[in-house]
Each structure stands twice: as C-alpha cells, then as structure tokens.
Amino acid sequence: MKLHPVKSARDIRLDDDDARVPGAGRQSGKAVERATAKQVERIATLQRVFYADGRHALLIVLQGRDASGKDGTIRKVFTAVNPQGCTVSSFGVPTPLEARHDFLWRVHAQVPPRGMIGIFNRSHYEDILVPRVHGQLDKDGMLERCEQVNDFERMLGENGVTILKFMLHVSRDEQRRRLQERIEDPEKNWKFRAGDLDDRARWDEFTRAYRAVLKHTSTKHAPWRIVPADDKPLRDRMVAETIADALDGLDLRYPKADTTVKDLTVE
Numbered sequence: 001m002k003l004h005p006v007k008s009a010r011d012i013r014l015d016d017d018d019a020r021v022p023g024a025g026r027q028s029g030k031a032v033e034r035a036t037a038k039q040v041e042r043i044a045t046l047q048r049v050f051y052a053d054g055r056h057a058l059l060i061v062l063q064g065r066d067a068s069g070k071d072g073t074i075r076k077v078f079t080a081v082n083p084q085g086c087t088v089s090s091f092g093v094p095t096p097l098e099a100r101h102d103f104l105w106r107v108h109a110q111v112p113p114r115g116m117i118g119i120f121n122r123s124h125y126e127d128i129l130v131p132r133v134h135g136q137l138d139k140d141g142m143l144e145r146c147e148q149v150n151d152f153e154r155m156l157g158e159n160g161v162t163i164l165k166f167m168l169h170v171s172r173d174e175q176r177r178r179l180q181e182r183i184e185d186p187e188k189n190w191k192f193r194a195g196d197l198d199d200r201a202r203w204d205e206f207t208r209a210y211r212a213v214l215k216h217t218s219t220k221h222a223p224w225r226i227v228p229a230d231d232k233p234l235r236d237r238m239v240a241e242t243i244a245d246a247l248d249g250l251d252l253r254y255p256k257a258d259t260t261v262k263d264l265t266v267e
C-alpha cells in the first residue's frame, strides 16, 4: 500500500481503525521485511547521487504522539544511509532562549543544506499542537501559525528543499501497550516520561488539534501523509518507499567532470 498525500479534510482519518492497514495480514512478515530492505537499499543508492548532485535538500518531518514510532522509523528506514549525508534534529520543550525567539528560529537553523537529508524528530508542528491543546493558543492563533508555517515551507521549497511530512498514527490501544512496555521493561524505562500520561489523557484534544493542523498545513508543495503506524514493519515499508520515490523523482545526476579533469592521468 502506498501512502497518499492529504489533499482535503476527507483524507484526514484519525480513528483507531485508521492506525491499521486494511488486509495487512495477507503479506507475510518476511515478505514485508524483504520489501523494506529493497526500499532501504534504494534510498542508500539514491542518496549517493543526491549528495553528489548537490542541487536539492530533503527535509523529512516526523510527527506523532508519544510511542508512535518516530525513533524506530528513523532507525530502520535510514539504516543504510551514509551518516555524512544525513542529520537528525529532535525538538523538545523550547529552552528559555528558544522561547524568546519566534517559533521558527530554532527550526530554520536545522533545515538541511543542499545535498543533505535532514530528519526532524518532532518539529515546528509541536509549536502549534502543544500550545493549542494546553490552551495557550486560541483558534485564530493556531490558524495564524499554520499560515506562518505554510509561508516558511513554501519559501524552503522555492529554495531547493523538498519536504516530506509524515504523521505516524497509532491507536489508543497500541499506545497503551507501548507505554506500558516502557514502564515494565528495564531497557525501555529511560524512554518513559510521566508527561506522556498527561498527553495520553488529552487524546481527544490532540486528535482535534492534529485534524485542524493537518487540514490547514497540507499544501501542494509540502503535503502530509498519514501513516497507519500500529504495525511497525508495514510502517517502515511505507515510509521508506515514499522517501525512495521522492528521491527518484528529483532527476538526480552526478556532476560532469570538466574536460581538464578528464584529460588527466594518475601516475
């Protein structure tokens, strides 16, 4: 199954059932793994020419609730990428200095330069979702920030940055299982924050906020894709394929050696 860009409010389905891929069981686990491996290899191959080409930057935005699989997606999908061509930026609660700037200040600084793939583990969308749910942004304030984000992303697009935005959508049950595991498994304890439970208690408010934000910021130049994320291997396969296809569509080429180089011989 391919991930489709969100084109209208009708495409924004965030119920629990939407976190699973219909008919997912038809493909064996091994077949999914093989398909993912193929896409991961495609990304690695394309990244080499993407880096050499140097005309484009690729920004991948990963959003999703706690335990929706942002870290796991990064680990699996980019496993074959040359670390020299890739950056990962995580965005937590703004520091006092960050909070004194406009909300895009810290984000803009992490946008990848041409030739690089930049991955955002959370993003500027936290600056709309969290204050909206916590009552610090009213509806007009939220819409204003959405417009500012659209302008920002359009400007990046006009400057060579391709933006792929993924919302990893987990069901309430699956999130419960994953958070419980973080509490019980000593190797996963470090991932658990008490705040995760507060956000979980606001499940419906977050769903409403996500719905509004996806609706107002899914643009032609930077559309959202909602990833059914309850099944981790399928999630990886779908995200990897979308990224590989996007790189493939950039018409990448190795720069031509200039003629003087061509005539040289290494003794």
Ligand code: ADP
Binding pocket: 066, 091, 092, 093, 094, 121, 122, 126, 127, 130, 131, 193, 195
């Ligand atoms: P993660 O949960 O992604 O592994 P952290 O434990 O550092 O990483 O948690 C990040 C937390 O910071 C999340 O609860 C997120 O909602 C919050 N956060 C990120 N950006 C903002 C923001 N701009 N305003 C408020 N909270 C934010």
